[in-house]
Amino acid sequence: FVAGSGIRFGKTAAFQRALILQGSVVHVNQQLAIVQYLSPENSNAMFNSPVDYITATVNDHGFGGVAPHNNPYQHSIKVNITQVLQNDPPIAMMQKELIVYQNAGAAFVGAHVVDPDLWQTTDLETNPPLYEATLSVDEGTLT
Secondary structure: OOOOOOOEEEEEOOOOOOOEOOOOHHHHHHHHHOOOOOOOOOHHHHOOOOOOOEEEEOOOOOOOOOOOOOOEEHHHHOOOOOOOOOOEEEEEEEEOOOOOOOOOOOOOOOOEEEEOOOOOOOOOOOOOOOOOOOOOOOOOOOO
């Protein structure tokens, strides 16, 4: 429970996540307007990730009527979530600094490219992805 906010966090069962908002209709609506969903890492429909959804249940706790009609009522809705494939940019892994003596050269030791999406390539053997690296300097020359 976040003190003073009317927001309570908790788990409803193993590996499920729940966000419980409590307060006036105005307060709950304000909080619903800023709730965000974060998908699991590397999860998308192309690779048979589990289907995800949000179940929203609202409950008036019996505050919606005068006795004898003050019974608690609730309503639920299930919102399906479709996770769309996203192309993450490749990353150039290089040392941050290169020390070169005057009139001499030096190599970038261990420089390489990492692509977080490479595992999604279905045919690496016969149709590998094509990458391009552009290196430039202001003063010296590259060989």
